[in-house]
Amino acid sequence: MPHIVFNKTDLISTPSSNNGVDFKFIAKSYNFTEHDRKTEYKVAVGYKQKDFLLTIKEKEENQMIKIDKVTRISPVTLVKDALNAYVDANNCNIVFSNTNNINQKVEPKKEYLKDINYFVDEFKTDKEIQIEIGFGSGRHLLHQAKNNPDVQFIGLEIHTPSIEQALKQLEIQEISNVLIVNYDARLFMEFIESNQVGKIFVHFPVPWDKKPHRRIYSNEFINEALRVLKIGGTLELRTDSRKYFDYCTELLTNLPTGKITIDINKDLEISSKYEDRWKKQGKNIYDVVLTSHTEDKNIDLDFDFTFDFNVDxxxxxxxxxxxxxxxxxxxxxxxxxxxxxxxxxxxxxxxxxxxxxxxxxxxxxxxxxxxxxxxxxxxxxxxxxxxxxxxxxxxxx
Ligand SMILES: C[S@@+](CC[C@H](N)C(=O)[O-])C[C@H]1O[C@@H](n2cnc3c(N)ncnc32)[C@H](O)[C@@H]1O
Known part of the structure; x- marks a missing residue:
């Protein structure tokens, strides 16, 4: 985390600019809940068309300036430039700094990695969509994408090394019909239009036997899956966990619509890393497939988040x-x-x-x-x- 420690000085005056960085205002903590907390400042920065905050904290006779966690911004060079511009404008005595922008690592090409906002504002396709949740090593996702070039695949994962590995493989294998999103699959479907998805694969999800509320499958998740699935579209669970299988079949058999089919030890064209492991251990593999039979209403993503009143x-x-x-x-x-x-x-x-x-x-x-x-x-x-x-x-x- 880039930061600079410097001898305590007065704050810079705002609004002001230095080295192309605009310092718009500085806000001071109000000690709202903890009364003896040290004062903290938020410096509002405008740089290269982006707005973000820097935090200044008191540290004995020094102050430390770093990025504010909530308004985090990338690439990190923007933060380093803003930190350097602040201490330069302040003409202060630097005690420690790790903001030297020389020898920056070049960011790998990530054209298939999409931010969640892309799905809110831009994503549109005439192709059928298929979604894989928690693709892990990516073996199944890449196999499906290669064999179904007319389908737009979306891979959801929250484990960064798995994402990096899949992005690398997309480039090496020249696969262009996959978009990858680092986002919690339980919430992702809210941004997909109704009746557009052919398949949703959930292969070997973490069973969370001790914390069932963290499981991917829930009533809300299944209802969202049914909404985005077109007629004949399927939500496909494959698991080695008997508990997860029982839990899901119970949720799915209580639905007012849809049809479920169950299989044990069915062979697929491609075996994932986890599947190989469980098969070697002689475990049963369960499949539960839910097929959608209904057309659903579209959702409205154009909500107005303004505050239409004045306050003091x-x-x-x-x-x-x-x-x-x-x-x-x-x-x-x-x-x-x-x-x-x-x-x-x-x-x-x-x-x-x-x-x-x-x-x-x-x-x-x-x-x-x-x-x-x-x-x-x-x-x-x-x-x-x-x-x-x-x-x-x-x-x-
Ligand atoms: C047990 S691994 C299975 C990986 C792969 N499907 C396979 O069969 O080899 C479960 C994967 O789901 C991912 N995962 C867990 N919770 C998730 C969530 N809420 N949203 C997206 N991915 C998730 C994990 O990071 C992990 O890579």
Missing amino acids: FIDLIKDIPTKSIVEKSFFIHIEDLFTIDQKENAGMIQLTMGNFDRPISKYLLVEDGKIVYYQGTPLPTSSNILAHKKLKEILSK
Whole structure:
């Protein structure tokens, strides 16, 4: 993590610019929950068309400046440039720095790796879509993609080394019909239009016998899978875990629509790394396939995340809830408050909100009576939409 430690000095004045980096304002922690906490500052930066925050923390007689965790930005060279520009503008005495931009590693080509926002804003295809959840070594995904060039594959994984390996193989094997996303598969389907998907493969998911709430399969997941599947489309589970198999068949047999088929020790054209391991150990392999029989309504991803009322920041923070607001499918937790001394009645609210499994962290910037999400609005997931509506209710009181 790039950071610079320097002898304590006054903050730079804002708004100002240095070496192409704009310093827009500096917000100061309000000591909202912990009263004896050391002061922390957030420096709002605009650089190469991106907005992000730097954090300044007190460290005995020194200060340390680094990237703010919530507004993280890539590539890391942008952060290093901004940190260097800050200490240069401050003309301070540097004690430690790891922000030298010489000898930067060149980022590997990642044209098939897509951010989740791509699926919200841009993704469109006339091809049939097939999705593989937790592709691991990628053996099955790459085999399917090679043998079905007219299908658009989407591979979901949360394990970075597996993603890197699959991206490398896509280049080596010149496969161009796969998009890879580093995103929790339980929430991904919310961004796919209804009735577009031919197959969803879930092969050897982590069984989570001790923490079943972490499993991929749940009622919500199955309903979302049925919505995105076209008529005749299938959700295919393959597992070595008898417990997972029983759990899924129970969920699937209680559905009002769809048809399920069950197999034991069925051979597929390609055997995955995990499958090889379980077969060597003589374990049974179970397949449960759910076929969709219904056409579903489309979803609306154009939700308006604005705050259509004016507020007074000082009044607002007096009554802001310090405890989490927890409802059935979402929550909101106000983490921290920051005031902006250079602007009248302005500040930032740091919060965590949305889905319990994949919460998002955001800042709200309050200035001139208006509230906006700093660094863009949340993704339009159902939990974020519900959390935003609740937030509007709380902040407009
Ligand atoms: C047991 S491995 C199986 C890998 C591969 N399907 C195979 O058969 O060899 C499970 C994979 O699912 C991934 N995974 C676990 N939870 C996930 C989630 N919520 N979303 C996407 N991938 C997930 C893990 O990172 C891991 O690579």
